[in-house]
Amino acid sequence: MPEMLPTVNYQHAQWLAESDKFIEAHEAYLKAGRLKDANRLLKQLSTSAIEEERFLDASYFYWLLSKQYLDIYYKKSEQTPTDHHYKEYQSHLRIAKVYYAYSVIFNYMKEPFTTYSPVSLFNVSRFILNEVEYKGTPKGVSLFAVLFTLAKQAKLLQANKLCLVVNKRLQSLKPPAGVQEQIDINYLNSKACKSGFNDPEELLPLCYKCSNYSQHLNGNNCPTCKQDYIFSFISFEILPLVEFHPEVDISDAEAERLLLAPPKPAEEGDPFSEDVASALPLSLDRNALRAIDPSHILIVKRRENNLKNIYYRNILPDLQVTFCPECLLVFYSEDFELQVLQKGHCPFCRTTSEKLFDEYL
16 A cells, blocks of 8 residues: 555664664655654764764765755755755765765874875865865864874975965964974974975866966865866866856757767867856857867766756866766766775765666766
């Protein structure tokens, strides 16, 4: 009897939760239409994960929470960026990203060895610092650990100016016991740097839309053209992607057909040149879409068919880029494939390799 299904699913969810099968219980709560119970379960799980310093698990639970809000938003007849559920989705997704990145820093501070390179640790700590600077630091995230990691990697990579700035900020924080002397020594050494207070250009954040460099701690978007930096969520490098939009009268089906057709040079020139691309948003007509080489395009398709695609132009097409079709985060293709083979799922949203390869690819 269909009317009995919600009750059955709810009782099943209760049993699963009592049996410590929490993710299955969350799914059963959703099937039963008990959104408040599903929310409460995820919040309890995320709180426990943070208290037990399982930050990768905390990231996953916050991702599930954000996905729940997004699903509610998608079912609405009117969808606006100011919608409460959409804002909740963005807020929880941001926290999920911070915990995901912070798990790298936490393991680096606790373990004697790390598989991450100095550049990766530098990128991760800079990403977190820019993300929490004006939006608040999530519970459990140690700003001292992030700054300490960034200062250490900046010194190794000879980013002397950044090293001095970060070491100065560390002076205002209360460090763990027995570390204050080392912090003071590091600060004095960074002030007495003999090789000058310059940062290597290759370490500075580069916006591929307007081709401008910015300072390290200016946020995770370009201060010139205001485009958000698009990170690879394994190495946290800024990807060479520029987002664009087809003009409003062009459907996704037509845009995809134009983009995947053999390129036909446009008379107006390259729409991604520095002068043109600095304008926001970058909206392309049919001729401009047809002019782009299909191998330079990344089309991020959402799960729901009634939602608009996201379009990127790869400025450096030799660096292949892909995305997870569930969480829509973007990665270097080789990094993502290796992570999926090693872990059996997407490193961020934990969508299984079977679902990734069978359902989406």
